[in-house]
Amino acid sequence: MFSGSQFDATSAFSGGGFMTSQSTQLNDSTLSPAKNRETQGLFPVTVKQISEASQSGDEKSNFIINGVDVTNVTMVGMVFDKAGRTTDVGFILDDGTGRIGCRRWVNETVDTKEMDEILDGMYVRVYGHLKSFQGVRELVAFSVRPVTNYDEISFHFIDCIHNHLHSKFRSKGAGLTQTPSDSSLNAPIRNASNGYQPPSSNTLYGHYSMDGLKDCDKLVLDYLHQHSDMADERGIHVNELSRELKLPEEKIRLSLKTLGDDGLVYSTIDDNHYKQA
């Protein structure tokens, strides 16, 4: 079934390794429509992921997997029910997680040649773009190649997992405070919600502590200023400052002492409550 001549023909056509073929094949036929749809690249996916993808907006060809717009995908699976017609070849791709209908338009002789090699029961690597036609999701393939090194099957599914993690991390990174760069991005949001911009992670705390007390003093003063309420004579508790600014209590107390010495803050009902002067 997988003869040597088949392998030669494929590699001659696609340029050998699957990474190379990806770029050569994409360049010819699909870069411009992909650009029009503002998609970013080619995603390795499983049929299961496609079945669970949500479709966004009016444009029917927009699929969202892990919060990322996905149009062009690559899959590895077995071919079934191949049916050649005058202008296209249809087949079912079964990747073990599910089955999806595929269509490969054949305009040139080279397309026909490529599809002639593909037989039912054969493992193939497909590149194509996702479409929804009359409510049915299908793949319009622009490249269908027989798999000749079966490690490509393991590779593909590991690639799917890798890509899944990658896009999960990306979509999470924008919304959560996990890294120093993220917390700086996040600061304006906090600013809007409580009117103050505290350091939002322990990583940032390190930064402030290194810069000495000056920054800490300013944070404490700013916080007291933002949360000053004329009606509340008690002021702000040291614990609240420590909690909100994510700084240790002794640091806060040291700052309060400095600020107090400068006459900028004063203690109220006890040594734990402070107000701005």
Add this chain to the structure above:
Amino acid sequence: MDTSNPAAFVNAELQRGYIGRKVRAVVQVTHSDGGLTTGKSTDDRQLIIKGLPQVPPRSYIEVIGIAENNQSIKSDMWTNFGNTFDLHSYNQLCQLANGEFKGLFL
């Protein structure tokens, strides 16, 4: 699209969880007589495959079929993966596909 009948990636250990269901496994053939085929699973145990023709020993084959019990699969389809195959990577994939990332597969 149809995701109602997936084939789970399994090694011998994971096959226990799929008895009576569709699985896919890769084995290195140790013995084949046209009736029963025995092979080494990706986690280095013995699996018996039913319904295969005679397969050259030492070759790697993938079987898709029904897990009959802990160590036997009734083959629906099989593919000869040739004489070289990275069993270790495939085994790792089996574990990932049945663990943290099961949602991508089943």
